[in-house]
């Protein structure tokens with residue numbers, strides 16, 4: 001039975017996956033800075049700060065595969081992103097190599113490519129267009145993943161997650177929504193599929209308004225069950241409560257693009273076409 005380590009176990013995704021994963025991976029080790037408040041007596045937990053290599057090595061001991069959800073999960077101060085995502089991301093891959101872990105699934109983000117406009121359908125092979133310091137840290141994580149696959153033989157899967165949750169929250173999320181059970185499918189492909197070397201998937205359910213080409217995930221067996229359009233009324237009602245955001249409404253990354261934006265808001269450009 002493989003031992004699977006899940007970092008970020010106390011976070012939003014971790015809390016949801018703690019309920020969905022045990023039937024599939026009964027030997028599940030959870031980690032985060034602090035234990036989840038509702039940790040059950042059957043759950044195994046070891047605290048670790050990703051920024052501390054020795055602590056990360058300790059949680060990788062005896063592990064076969066890692067679901068890496070730990071990290072700073074939104075735009076924020078450079079030092080926080082540096083510690084948790086850049087140093088922390090590097091430490092995770094390096095500790096995994098040292099401890100002989102075979103597979104890593106890395107939670108990347110749509111914000112690695114957030115400055116593509118919404119009318120531009122993109123695959124997983126486009127040049128990175130991060131929309132934030134946070135997005136830059138996800139591009140870094142994907143690059144470290146490629147290095148550790150090509151040089152050290154780890155099987156690495158990066159999932160550029162759209163927006164995880166029970167339903168799409170607004171107009172933008174109708175295109176990028178990811179149902180929890182569909183994320184579990186993508187994690188299983190990353191951990192178990194025999195053909196994994198280095199893969200990038202988009203973490204999105206079956207959304208009619210998708211702006212991503214996710215065919216590689218489907219080739220490897222992904223069959224999402226979530227359909228964004230089933231929640232169209234709810235998402236549009238929520239959208240109606242939001243203020244117009246000319247920059248965020250144009251680009252895929254939404255508000256991550258418009259925050260701290262210094263360009264001309266009346267002349268928004270598809271820079272990726274130049």
Ligand SMILES: NC(=O)C1=CN([C@@H]2O[C@H](COP(=O)(O)OP(=O)(O)OC[C@H]3O[C@@H](n4cnc5c(N)ncnc54)[C@H](O)[C@@H]3O)[C@@H](O)[C@H]2O)C=CC1
Pocket residue numbers: 007008009010011012013014032033034048049050051068069070071072073074083084088107108109110160161162163164165
């Ligand atoms: N929720 C979403 O829709 C999306 C999430 N992601 C990524 O998925 C992952 C999980 O996301 P969420 O659960 O929503 O985030 P979250 O912020 O709820 O959880 C992240 C967890 O990482 C832990 N963490 C942060 N710094 C750490 C450190 N230095 N050492 C150890 N643990 C640390 C936090 O304590 C927290 O429990 C993140 O990497 C995020 O960037 C990507 C795209 C969308």
Ligand SMILES: O=C(O)[C@H]1OC(=O)[C@H](O)[C@@H](O)[C@@H]1O
Pocket residue numbers: 073074109110111161162163253
């Ligand atoms: O773009 C989005 O909606 C999501 O992207 C992310 O990378 C963040 O971790 C999440 O908090 C956002 O809600």
